[in-house]
Amino acid sequence: MLIGNRVKYLGIVFGVVFAALLIAQQSSIFCGIMLLTIGQIRDVEGPGIWVMDRNVEFIDDIKPMSDTDLFRVKGVKGVDWAVAFYKGLVRARMEKGDFHQVILLGIDDATLIGAPEGLFMGTLSDLRTPEAVIMDDAGYARIWPGEPFVLGKVFEMNDHRAVLVGITKASRTFQSFPIIYTRYSQAVLFAPSERKVLSFVLANPKPGIPAEDVCRTITTSTGLQALTRDQFMKKTIRHFLMKTGIPVNFGITVMLGFLVGTAIAGQTFYLFTIENIKQFGALKAMGTSNRTILLMVLSQAVQVGIVGYGVGVGLAALFGWGTRGLTKLAFFMPWQVLVLTAVAVFLIILLASLLSIRKVLVVDPAIVFRG
Amino acid sequence: MTLFDPVDALSETDVAVRVRGVTKEFGSGDWLTKALRGVDLDVPYGALLMLVGPSGCGKTTLVSIVAGTLQATEGEVIVLGKDLAAMKSSQKVRFRRDNVGFVFQSYNLLPALTVVENAAVPLIIAGWRRSHAIEAASEILDQLGLGNRMTSLITELSGGQQQRVAIARALVHEPRLLVCDEPTSSLDAENGRITLELISKIAVQPDRAVIVVTHDSRVYDFADQIASMEDGQIKSVRDCRTNACKNPPLENS
Structure with missing residues (x-):
């Protein structure tokens, strides 16, 4: 049904794409920055152990011995x-x-x-x-x-x-x-x-x-403090996560992407449902169970989510690829970013379709007989 | 002109729909509205009954109750031998799916689907395999003269063609009760006549019944019976098989 209304369909897809793009892109830049913080540890490949003053918290925190x-x-x-x-x-x-x-x-x-x-x-x-x-x-x-x-x-x-x-x-x-x-x-x-x-x-x-x-x-x-290479990288990242405003700033942007995406997708999805409420009513009058109606709405939402996720993550990856040599922007997209974005998109389509689901489930099939 | 006593005219086995003492109230307190005030009506098998009357007289409410999409406040509603009042909601859903066909005033076709897919919807809802459903839908669309528009989208059809798709959808699963709500109101005179012709030709069968809610006096001559409603009650039921119903036109309809 949704695909039949191209404008609404694209509107919802746009909302999800926007959210997926922003979440994936900002998370990747965040990961890129975190990667920068441990760049010098990663570059020193031979030794497995780093020994330092017991008060050192990260690679740039030098306390001479x-x-x-x-x-x-x-x-x-x-x-x-x-x-x-x-x-x-x-x-x-x-x-x-x-x-x-x-x-x-x-x-x-x-x-x-x-x-x-x-x-x-x-x-x-x-x-x-x-x-x-x-x-x-x-x-x-x-x-x-x-x-x-x-x-x-x-x-x-x-x-x-x-x-x-x-x-x-x-x-x-x-x-x-x-x-x-x-x-x-x-x-x-x-x-x-x-x-x-x-x-x-x-x-x-x-x-x-x-x-x-x-x-x-x-x-x-x-x-002295002795850490394996991995432990030192984790300690360094933990320091930047806990003691700087970087995660909060990126977190706010990611959250904004999530909220705006949810708002756009949710509003458009709801409008679509309202506009087609008689069609849903007709289906119910004809004997479609609530379970089937629920599956219809969810399957459309999932389809929109998959398209939006694919395009959004694709655009984010394209952004990373396109800017790799042009700017000093840190960009690193590990699989965790893809999972995080997928979870966010799933939540967005779930939230976006919740109102619509409620609306179609409670719609009285007799609505089709009202002018 | 013959006026039936709707209560005693037919035996129970002859009627597809038997309505007795049905009332329907909406709201409560100062906002209480009595849409139906003790309606009695029989619709025999093999008949096309038109339900006529002024706006707000309760036609739509009555047909919604008969179709099982609305619950009566009081009274008995027996449709195809089943007591609708005694059914659970899920049973009503199955009952409608298996036994009732609908033709709506505004068609309510699904714009994303093709003509043949729209017509196949009731079969798909009933759990048919898609290919079988499409095959059955194609057959009935052929009968309705839409054999060359199977793969068209609904938006590519005229109003009359869309109504024919709606009729195909309503009849594809061979329901024993067909409920049509103002099926000609969006159509010009000729298409209105064609629509009623199709309904009476295909849907009116000895083991089926058809109820048509209409304001359109031009199609009264397709009726076997015309039930006239006023103020939430059946005022008269005229038998058109023995008397012409269109002349003189029914009052207020």
Whole structure:
């Protein structure tokens, strides 16, 4: 019946599409932002354990430890190896005198554990040369916009000369600053002088020993906080979820999409029902049971929901695909977003059809005999 | 002109519809409206009865009660041997589905469906397989001269054609009682006559009965009986098989 009224049909579909699009798109951007917060943890693929000060809450929450803590961790039973890792925000002075805030990562001098993968200019071994640094491509484009990628560029950090020897693709960070990789010993020089400089200890458990068990042993023996890679990612995300307004802001937008979608779909569905109430009455007069009428209304609602969901999620995906290289918009659509949107659309069509269902169920079949 | 005594004219086995002392009230207190005030009426098998009378006299209320879509406040309503007052709501739904055909004033066809699908609706409601229902609907549409419009949408038909689809829909499941509410009111004179001709030709059978609510005096000559209502009561029932009913026209109709 509903498909016969094209305007109403499209109106309801539009309501559902609008809601599905907004919910899927905003949730995907939210997930993208959450992904940014753990970008640097994901990029460090080798070690399974991150050791840090017990008060650290997320990856950017640096509370330096003593250099001796590295050796304490190395001495814990079950630890296969452990290396130092520096992370800090420093100011870089470019050739022309302009300054840029950059994220400085210092990786183990000997093993280069924590180094970026996917260098597309230069080689990782060049990092062993004095003053050498590697920069991410997005950071390069930010510092030298419009310029082609060129190695050998020179700049200063903390009055120390740095030479660009490689360019890599790194995950973007929440702070969106350029990322600079160097050796730990070099990073200490580039960073402002502090009594303690060790940000993290990256470690790995011995083969056959679960990382969780080793983390517990490290914490017990050293008093430091030790987390597996997954645990640290979850802790970081939890921090942004609980301690920032990001989820609330996105939640409001998602809720608005839900409410507006429900209102449009519900109102149109109800109007459609009112306009066709005599047809429903005629069906009831002819002996259609309430159960069949209910199934009719619900099946139409479900059909609208499926079309609206498909188009809405499709448009959201198209948006993500279309903007992937054009803007700095974070966009990540995991399966959970699809499930969340499906649940929301189901609720929308359920709410939208509830009023209509009530109306058609109580309609008196004798209505068909009234002029 | 013969005037029946509606109570004693027919034996119980001859009547498709027997209404005795039926009243119907709407509202309560100061807003109480008595739509029917003790109606007695028999509709014999094989007859087409026209229910006529001025607007607001209770025709629609009576036909709604007879069709089982409205509950009488008091009185006895026996349709095809079944006491409607004693039926539960779900039983009435099944009774209507199996035994009653409807032709409505405004057709109430489903615009999203084709002609043949509309005509097949009662069979589909009754649980027929779709292909069988479509086949049966095609046959009756052929009889009604719509064989070439099977796959048309309802909106592509004229008013007369739409009413013929409605008749096909009302008759496709071979109901034993056909209830028509002002079937010619939206049609011009010629289409009105054609519609009544079709109804009387196809629907009036020895084991069936037809009730037509109408204001249209031009179609009175298709009636076997004309029951005239006024102020919630049957004033007279005229037998047209023995007397012409159209001349002189019935008062107030």
